[in-house]
Amino acid sequence: MIRAAVITAGGVGRRMGSAVPKQYLHLGGMPMLSRTLRVFDEHPTIDVIVLTVPPGDEASCRKEIIKPFGFKKIRDVVSGGATRQESVWNGLQAVRDSDLVAIHDGVRPLVSHDIITATFNAAEEIGASVACRQIKETVKRKTGDSTIETIPRADLWLAHTPQTFRTAIILEAHKKARESAFEGTDDAVLVERLGFPVKIVQDSEDNIKITTPRDMILAELLLQQP
Ligand SMILES: Nc1ccn([C@@H]2O[C@H](COP(=O)(O)OP(=O)(O)OP(=O)(O)O)[C@@H](O)[C@H]2O)c(=O)n1
């Protein structure tokens, strides 16, 4: 059983507004992307890792993000695409020989080994899984200028990554999405639309996606937790 990870880091970080793409910003003294890679490299049952980066960044990533930390499992650094979905597709081509694959945002460095393991276990069991956090806030839907309704929150979850799949299923789901020009905001939706079940695995609130400067402040604080 080959377990792979595709770490997607091909974005430009428009919402962060930093001089370099946010995945290269330092968090707790090391590049955020290296921190994410370290979690997967040290995971006991992951065999191979593929990283997607902005086109043209492959060599600098090997030199500055991978080499200084001595990661052992990185098979390839591949060029990302214009969208996250395209970057993931490119990464998946490099792990076609795997049985299971976890897809994870390079900008979620606070992911834990436990959640990675839980998503692999669920994917092995039913084929597809998604790390999520349950919504604890009261949720309103606004329609037009003044009509609002309150959505019962018991069934609502926020999608995180890792999202982990039998490799054959996620390859098929991406292929079908490409054929019909469907663009999703995560990978699980590509499997859902084919009618396959996807198991929700409850994640920690700490596994935030670093999107804006405020998230950097929050992540630095979360890193200081005992
Ligand atoms: N063409 C893209 C776009 C995004 N990503 C990756 O997908 C993850 C989640 O995307 P997001 O936070 O939206 O990153 P950016 O696209 O970089 O940010 P923004 O939307 O603010 O520009 C990130 O690790 C990002 O690098 C990617 O691999 N390829």
Ligand SMILES: C[C@](O)(CO)[C@H](O)COP(=O)(O)O
């Ligand atoms: C895949 C994802 O991280 C799930 O939360 C997310 O959808 C990434 O894209 P977004 O543009 O920040 O929603």
